[in-house]
Amino acid sequence: MVDDSSGDEAPTRRDYMKYGGAIVGTGLFAGCLDASQSENAGGELDDSYTVEIEPMGAVEFDGPPERWTALLPTFADMAFALGGGQTLGIQNHDRFANEAFEDLPGVEFNVDEIVELVADGVSRELFYKMDADAHFIDPHLLRLWYGWDQADVDEVKRSLGPFFGNFIRRHSDDWHDYRYYTLYEAFGLMAEVFQAQERYQAFVELHERMLKLIDEHLPPADQRPTALLVFPADGSGSQFYPFRIDDGGVSTKQWRELGLTDALAETDVGHYSFSDRGTLDLEALIEIDPEVLLVRNYGGTSESEFQEKVVKPIQEETVSDSIQAVQNDAIYNAGYLDQGPIINFYHTDRAAKDIYPDSFEDVTLFDRERIAEIVQGNI
Incomplete structure (x- = not known):
């Protein structure tokens, strides 16, 4: 479970939202704000960058997310592969191939630390408890599967951090009227989010080698x-x-x-x-x-x-x-x-x-x- 004790921890994004003055106006928080940035009178984030993905368009980040959550294993897997650590939450532990990560020699992965996000528990309050920098979730899923409305999505985005994701599991849903991505197209965009293009390219090479072996x-x-x-x-x-x-x-x-x-x-x-x-x-x-x-x-x-x-x-x-x-x-x-x-x-x-x-x-x-x-x- 997520440790939500406040003890000696640094201020959260909600603290910045409440006390940060001009910082509130940015509406997007990801990564970690250092002291010089938080004290900047203009509230500007000099190292910010944007990554585009449908359906949300250009999404702004001020650095690689340090506390993030996914809903589905696809994007949780991508972020883990890029060195981003493990997700704070997942839709269903029984549908997450934990053994694929636990089999990696020398790599730490602890499924017990991941919050299970299920139909009767995916609330805004749970998102505040997780306190993520970024949410690798297609917001359509929160609305269609879990009864959120657009105001709920906007509040979490404004108070905690942006949404970044696309439901690419299948291509058969009538509601999905925007672009789909292949696995490695979406993975490449996640590499931009985590500024981990070298890791991504290394995976591309392994993937191409696997496809070559299959063909042979x-x-x-x-x-x-x-x-x-x-x-x-x-x-x-x-x-x-x-x-x-x-x-x-x-x-x-x-x-x-x-x-x-x-x-x-x-x-x-x-x-x-x-x-x-x-x-x-x-x-x-x-x-x-x-x-x-x-x-x-x-x-x-x-x-x-x-x-x-x-x-x-x-x-x-x-x-x-x-x-x-x-x-x-x-x-x-x-x-x-x-x-x-x-x-x-x-x-x-x-x-x-x-x-x-x-x-x-x-x-x-x-x-x-x-x-x-x-x-x-x-x-």
């Missing part, structure tokens, strides 16, 4: 399976939310790069979204008949747990014998919904070894030690 070891196109990506809609193993691999969102990046053919591509089945909560039953899976079935929402479970909770219930349904994925024993743990650069390395490596064991069993797609060095600034 992928089997021919006609030997790659059709895959269906789903999220369980209930605990019975018989109702699923469909996700299209060809959606273009960040959450399906690894499947596209591993050359999988989307089993939904030739169907009229949509992609799960804020406005489309349609499900597929086992009869629909029989009709689609994927060669591989990828099941989300079990990212942190062991293989034995996944077999017990997911694979076994599907296999026990008599009609499921008609599905190629069941016949082939090709039902795999699809991991987490959200991913930044580090989680993407973790996801891609696991997926490659699951789906193409003969091609990738002995291939090291990414170097954990090198990632740890970059995070720690040893570029």
Whole structure:
């Protein structure tokens, strides 16, 4: 949990808002104000810079944020990768691939210090308690998912720090009528925020190396399976939310790069979204008949747990014998919904070894030690 004791701590941004005179007029606070800046009669921040991202446009920072929060793991992962430390809060611990960070040698990561932001607890008061310099959150999510209004967003921005983010998990939401970014486009913008372009470039090089290795070891196109990506809609193993691999969102990046053919591509089945909560039953899976079935929402479970909770219930349904994925024993743990650069390395490596064991069993797609060095600034 966040330590909100005031003790011997320096004044917060709210203290500056209350007592800082001309500083109030800037309306944007990020990073740390040093004594000379806070005493400047004009309230000017000489080292400020702006970074542009949709939907908020140009966002001003006076330095790399020192206390920041994300809502989703995508931007939390990016900031951590850039040496910014760990997020103050996250939407759901169970959907954050903590093990991807904990596996980095010599890198400290403590999930117990992260506040869980859930539907009944994402209040303005909680944001004041976290007291973040910057909020790597698309404000649309606070309004759509958690009932905030624009006045709530404006108050937190004015009193604490700016919002900077874009919901790039998927491309299927009607309300998202502004630009999407690829993972590395958004990551590059975060590098500007943290003034960590060298770290970013080092990740770009690792990512390009991984893609090159994938291209070198992928089997021919006609030997790659059709895959269906789903999220369980209930605990019975018989109702699923469909996700299209060809959606273009960040959450399906690894499947596209591993050359999988989307089993939904030739169907009229949509992609799960804020406005489309349609499900597929086992009869629909029989009709689609994927060669591989990828099941989300079990990212942190062991293989034995996944077999017990997911694979076994599907296999026990008599009609499921008609599905190629069941016949082939090709039902795999699809991991987490959200991913930044580090989680993407973790996801891609696991997926490659699951789906193409003969091609990738002995291939090291990414170097954990090198990632740890970059995070720690040893570029």
